[in-house]
Amino acid sequence: MINKLIIISLFFLGAFLTLINIYTHEKHLTTFVYQVNTENTHFKETVKSNQISGTFVAQANYLGGVNVNFNLEESFFNNTLVFTLKEGRDGNIYYTSKHQITSVNFVPYFPIGFPPIKDSKNKKYSYTFEVYKDSLIMSKNDTDLQITSLAAKHQFPKALLLSDNNLTFELIYYKVKYIFLNNNIIVLSYAFLLPIIYVLVRKYLQILDRNLVLPTIVLFVILIDIFLINSIHDLTFYILFLIWFGLFLYNKIDYRINYLTSLICLIILIITRIFNLTIAAEKAGAWAYLFMFTGTILLIIQYRFKIKPSVTMEKMRSKNQDK
């Protein structure tokens, strides 16, 4: 009974954490943002400025801003950026604004807002970012101005949302669609895995051999390193690997458990790759390799010296069946 209660509570904890996360990312309830394709941008350099322009089709009404991320060299700083938005390629200028580029305001997204366009849905807009060569450094810069990402921002008026059900429904549709495309939010929905992890860990602890307690703790530390520490240090690998290897060798544990652990790390690698958690993926990959390596060395040792493992996968399986 208690067990079931824990599982249900963990499920609700997952749901709660996910909702909190959605709220944190989506606290501006009346806006939604999506990425715009920037592959069709054109670069132009003149004596006075560096210019980059492109077009996009608005996916909804009330287009009210863009968030832009430039690949900026230091030489671009302390210059003036002019943003221009037109309807269509040759239409009239809808909005233009001037901004000073500093190293502070361009990391990571530079937001540019303008009065929302009521009927923007399915219309083509062309944008231009022009950096004027004010400073001496800029005048002899040797790289092109490049946009690494551009997001369109739609702002629905609150009053209108309350009165127009169709508009409210449209906004909800976009928000839900966005939530499923937002990696940050999906990552936190890992929390839903908590009940499954609990069941697996419980099962594991039931069949846990005392020789496996320390390796389990080491594995736990490795998992913490993968998921929670956002930097990579060679030394961490050396220390944890030596402890792990020593424990397996000393306790004569079946080499195949390393391949199992490697499999776990590979699955973690796939998940972290899907969610673009590069550092975690790099660490998961390195650990998958190291476990494979340990397993292979132990395999050679156990076969070469005819060592009979004290802990084997077969033993653990029969223990599981007994329970």
Add this chain to the structure above:
Amino acid sequence: MVKKLPYILTLIVLAGIVTVVNLGFKYNFLGEDSGVIYDFPQTLSKVTYYMWDHFAAPGKINVTSTFNFLWLNFIFLLYKIGLNALEIKRILYFVFYASSGVGAYMLVHLLLTIYTKAKENLIGLAAFIGSLIYMFNHFSMELGSIPINPYHISYMVLPWLMYFLITNLQVKNTLQSLLLFALSATLIISSNPSNTLSICLFALFYCLFFYREIKKTNTRPVLFIFLALGLILLLSSYIGLTMFTVENPYGFSGSTSDVIASLDIHSKFTSFYNVFRLAGAADWASYSYNNVFENNPIFKSLGYVMILLVTLTMLSKKYLKIKLFFLLVILVSLFFAKGAHVPLANLYTILFKKFYFFGIYRASYAKFIYFVALSFSFFAGIFVILAKDFISKYKNRFLNYAIFLIPVAILIYNYPFFFGHLPHKDYLTVIPKEYQQASNILKSDATQFKVLSLPMAPRGSGLLLQWEGGKYIGPHPDASFLDQPVLDAYWYIYKGYSGLLPEDSWYGTKFERKINKLLNTSGFLNIKYIILHKDFLDKYHFGTSQIVKMDGRIKSKFLEKELAKNYQVKKIADNKYFNIYQLGDKYLYPKIYIAETIIASSDPIKYIFTNYIDNAPDGKVAVVNPTDVIQTIDVPKKLTFKYIDPTRYKVIIHDATKPFLLVFSETFHEKWLLSVPSVKHFEANGYANGWIIDPKMITNGSKTLEFELIFKSQEYFQKGLTIALSTLILTLTIILLKSVARPIKK
């Protein structure tokens, strides 16, 4: 063999589809390492059969002719049967994929037959799936993005080499199988030397690891190994004889810090999460399909299926030894392929510092990942056998068919092969007819000369041109276009001209402003013509970094204006891609000349660059090191010489009585020899060959000297070729006689 045939045919058809879909029939496929030389057989033949490459002026020892001899002759053979360059490129592309796939199929089939004893039908299917992995993966995608060149040989011949090795060691050895093994080994040797070394170690590792298994067979392995080594040595003697007589055929290939910097570039994408899926090329981000493999969750997950299967397979205790062998290969190869990534991120740097030769492995991904591909191919096969074994316990029809999902998944995952996404877009191009006919412009001039190419290649590494039918990105193509020795102007910066820096080859017009002054020194280099490119690119995305700018067109416009000011320079050709200029007589020195004035300087190049700024030298001058100056010198009245081939010149000198200095304007090399005794051979003019010749040592009173100037390594090369050809003919004759004699005996 009959059971193998459908699978082999399928692989061949797939290779054909990949070739047609990716290359089409409109554009030529050129650039990268192979440049345009495969499209100009006339120039190619001079590079193939001679040990001195005079085209890369001022000349260098020709490693290509020895290492790539077999490959280049295969191309000649295709030309001989009437194919054109466009068709040949397609054949090479097809051969690459077909040979890789079929080779992997034969190898995996053989391994599974020896080590698993499973049913033949199942082995056939398992080997087919394995061969698909070897044929279609991220590394073979990368290899298919560039024109096929000798570097590809390692990948396509490796499975064949191992197949013939194992057949000879563990199945049967006949003279035919011995010859096939030796031929595949010779082919491997003709590819990249670092790959050859790794493949040798791989083959040796197999022999040692399965020593007991090999010993049990009745194939006389020791005799085979000795015979094979002997045969390989004889068949590759044109490489061995020439290479071992030259100290360092590659010359200086960069300092340790250069090698470390290069490793950093090559390691950009080689973390485990990439190399596990066989990806990790330095320009990985520039491929059109990169977006799918980096962002689509299904493709992201599918990429790791193979490494998952390897790990899963290791959980089973069946066929442990062969699995362990390939797992060890994977572990070692992955460890080196990951380059400068954790764990042991500094290992390479330490190795480079301790062992300089290890620098040959700086392109870590390309140098090791193909072993992982081969091992994955084996593991795919063994997985199918184990899975079938496992499935058979459940007697479920659907599970049986699940195996067929694997080849389907492989083909879906590797979709770029079947949608024409493989070739790098800048390597599919059309050579303008102006360049194709450029050699006709200088054809009428029978003298020996060099052509100066302007503007210089950025850092001297190759040209980046914009043509109507596409771009050209690759090594210097002018020697092929003109069929004449071409000196890239970067040589001057490399030699320290006027304190200019490598950056000046990219930007600005510092060098170009000095062009007319620089021409005063052109005699020392035997330059008679200038080719000026007007089709230079202004910027280019190299794939590894941001878009790089260069002032190609600014430089060429500037040069055009400057050269127009010089009345000693005459424009003889002008089209939208290039101009050709002829230099006036005041600049000219013949390729071989007798110095009228000898100047001693501890730094001859610096002397030339600083003392001949405003005027060309008066008469024929040679600048030499003070230790090489002779006191009594004479200037014989007349010198004539005849070019025989790039490694041989006939020289006749009249009225020679006292010692004199002979200068030969090709890069100094100790293997350039006179057929008569000389007092001394040394470097003249800071790069060329100089000899002090004393007529008394040669003739007894006659004033006319007649001798040859030869590049000695050519002799070794020719001797090696004779040995290799004789060995091949002899072995083939024995095989033929044996096969004829057998039915008669019966």
